[in-house]
Amino acid sequence: MPKRLLIVIHAPSPNTQVLSKAAERGACHPEIEGVALTIKSPLETVPEDVLACDAILIGTTENLGYMAGLTKDFFDRSYYPVLEEKQGLPCALYVRAGHDGTGTRRAVESIVSGLRWKWAQEPLILRGEWQEGFVEQVEELAMTMAAGLEAGVL
Incomplete structure (x- = not known):
């Protein structure tokens, strides 16, 4: 039975939609066969999705120095x-952060700490103006998560 990776992504803009596709590409890398992928928006994600997964990747925007409201709503409901x-x-x-992402990172880390989840790696903060390199970074993050899950090291 494959391991299950849940990706919850708030992607309200064309650039964040590109990042969402990059996460999907990374998690579905051809050499990773033992992972089933579910990608949902925070609004569509329900607690049962989290209960059914073996690892979770969250992508959010920084809005007014905090995580997106829909990402917060996902955490509130779950x-x-x-x-x-x-x-x-x-x-x-x-975090796709137009500024520095510190508030968003701190808020999510606080929730993750309360949930007693474990970080597979340091949060990735994509700061400032859009850079094409963000796409590769998100793809690599998702690929690392999926490969680690498949290998049983997460």
Whole structure:
């Protein structure tokens, strides 16, 4: 039975949609065969999706120095329903930050700490003006998550 990677991405703009596709490409790398992928927006994601996954990758924008409202809504709806059963869930985060991303990172880290999830790697903060290199960074992040999940190291 394949391991299940859940990717929850808030992608309200053309650039963030490009990042979403990059995450999908990375997680679906041809050499990674033992991972089933689910990609949803924060609004579509329900606690049962989190309960069914073996690792989670969250992508959000920075809005007014904080995570996107829909990303916060996802955490609000999922926190207590998954708290006891998903402790230790491997997770990763990328933030598309027009400024510095510090507030968003801090907020998500606080929630992840409360959930007792474990970081698969440091959060990826994509700061400032759009750069084409962001696409490769997100693709690599998702590929690393999927490969780690398949190899059983997450």
